[in-house]
Amino acid sequence: MIPWATYGRVALRCVASGVLVVILVAGGAASAVAGTAPTPFAKDSATTILTLVAKAMARQGYVASLQRTKLLGSGTLTIHTLSAANDGTQTQAYEGGVETSRLFDRTLFMKADATAYKYDFNVASTPLANQWALVPTTNANYKDIANGILLPSVIHETTSLSSPTIVGPTTFEGQSAIALKGLVNQGATALETVYVSTHSPYLPVGIKVIAESGSSIATDTITFSHWGTAFSLAKPASYERASATTFP
Numbered sequence: 676m677i678p679w680a681t682y683g684r685v686a687l688r689c690v691a692s693g694v695l696v697v698i699l700v701a702g703g704a705a706s707a708v709a710g711t712a713p714t715p716f717a718k719d720s721a722t723t724i725l726t727l728v729a730k731a732m733a734r735q736g737y738v739a740s741l742q743r744t745k746l747l748g749s750g751t752l753t754i755h756t757l758s759a760a761n762d763g764t765q766t767q768a769y770e771g772g773v774e775t776s777r778l779f780d781r782t783l784f785m786k787a788d789a790t791a792y793k794y795d796f797n798v799a800s801t802p803l804a805n806q807w808a809l810v811p812t813t814n815a816n817y818k819d820i821a822n823g824i825l826l827p828s829v830i831h832e833t834t835s836l837s838s839p840t841i842v843g844p845t846t847f848e849g850q851s852a853i854a855l856k857g858l859v860n861q862g863a864t865a866l867e868t869v870y871v872s873t874h875s876p877y878l879p880v881g882i883k884v885i886a887e888s889g890s891s892i893a894t895d896t897i898t899f900s901h902w903g904t905a906f907s908l909a910k911p912a913s914y915e916r917a918s919a920t921t922f923p
Contacts, residue, residue, distance in 0.1 A: 715873070715875075715877070716841075716853055716873070720841075721836075721839035721840050721841045721855050721857070722839055724841070724853070724855060724871065724877075725834045725836060725839055725855065725869075726834075727877060728833070728834055728869075728871055728877060728878065728879060729830050729833075729834040731876045731877050731878055732826070732829070732830045732833070732834075732878060732879070732902075733826070733830060734876070735876070735878065735902040735903040736759060736760065736826070736903060736905070737757070737758065737759050737826070737901070737902070737903055737904055737905055737906060738757075738758050738826060738829060738899055738900075738901065738902050739755070739756070739757050739758075739899070739900050739901040739904070740754075740755070740756045740758065740829065740897060740898065740899050740900075741753075741754070741755050741756075741897070741898050741900070742754040742755075742756075742895065742896070742897045742898075743895070743896050744884075744894070744895045745894045745895075749770075750769060750770050751769070752767065752768070752769045753767070753768045753769070754766070754767050754768075756824060756829075757906050757908075758824060758825055758826040758828075758829050759825070759826055759905075759906075760825065760826050760827065761778075761780050761825070762777075762778050762779050762780060762824075762825075762908060763777075763778055763824040763825055763826070763908075764776065764777045764778070764824065764906075764908055765823065765824045767791070767795070769791070769794055770790065770794060771790050772787070772788055772789075772790030772791035772792075772793065772794055772795075773787070773788055773790075773791055774786070774787035774788075774791035774795060775787070776820055776821075776824060777908055777910070777911075778821050778824050778825070779908065779910060781812060781821070782809070782910075783809070783810040783812075783817060783820060783821050784807050784808065784809055784810070784910065784911050784914055785807070785808050785810055785820065786805070786806060786807045786808070786911070787803075787804065787805075788804055788805050789801070789804040789805070792804055792923070796816070796923035797923075798923050801921065801922075801923070802915075802921055803915060803917060803921055803922060806914070806915055807911035807913065807914035807915070808914060808915050808916075808917040808921075808922060809914050809915070809916045809917060810917055810922060811916075811917060811918070811919075811922070813919075814917070814919070814922055816922075816923065833869055833879050833882070834869070836855065836856070836857025836858065836867055836869070837857055837858040838857055838858055839855050839856065839857030840855070840856055840857065841853065841854070841855055842854035842855065842856050842868060844873075845870060847870040847880050847881045847883075848880070848881060848898060850870075850872060850880045851872070851873045851874070852870040852871055852872055852873060852880055852881075853870070853871050853873055854868050854869070854870055854871075855868065855869045855870075855871060856868040856869075867882070868882070868883065869882060870882065870883075876902075878899065878902050879899055880898070880899055881896065881897055881898045881899060882895075882896070882897040883895070883896055883897075884896070884897070
């Protein structure tokens with residue numbers, strides 16, 4: 676099985692290091708028509724558009740994203756994330772397991788049931804199941820969990836395309852967009868298509884993914900919403916301080 680954590684921590688893309696080749700395509704809810712970019716991007720290159728998009732994303736300060744990944748023969752992974760520059764929250768649900776992480780600057784809390792610990796960390800049991808845990812910054816998994824929640828990671832993973840090109844006008848889940856594609860390298864070279872709104876402030880509206888490894892296929896849809904909408908998070912009223920022996 677592809678590790679659960681591969682699908683939403685450091686990267687939005689479904690790339691298992693050295694294993695998966697990911698092709699993001701216009702399909703399903705998204706469809707693309709080859710041609711020139713519509714206004715306001717008619718005279719802009721793909722590189723220029725991505726630079727403008729990255730700046731627009733940073734100015735918003737907040738975003739919500741919903742990611743649904745269907746793993747062949749292994750159910751559906753759903754990830755809901757609220758991201759800001761320094762804090763945010765993320766909930767992952769897979770095969771009956773649920774895991775929620777909350778980040779306040781560098782302070783990271785996580786609550787997961789036994790099923791989530793099994794799939795995400797490959798542990799049979801842990802005393803931390805079903806309760807909030809304060810994850811030490813020195814823990815090997817801290818960086819992956821924390822960085823995957825934050826807005827800078829969303830910006831980087833959405834706009835860091837190599838040799839990007841303009842595919843053409845498109846719609847993504849009913850929204851007018853311009854499709855941009857390019858190569859990415861995250862353990863394996865992949866082709867990514869990003870769907871950018873043609874309306875001000877020209878933010879990304881979604882990503883469509885098909886991941887293949889031999890005969891295994893995973894389909895992935897990421898939808899962005901609530902750009903610029905501030906959210907508030909509450910620190911857990913009680914929690915356990917995880918240690919090197921209690922947290923995987």
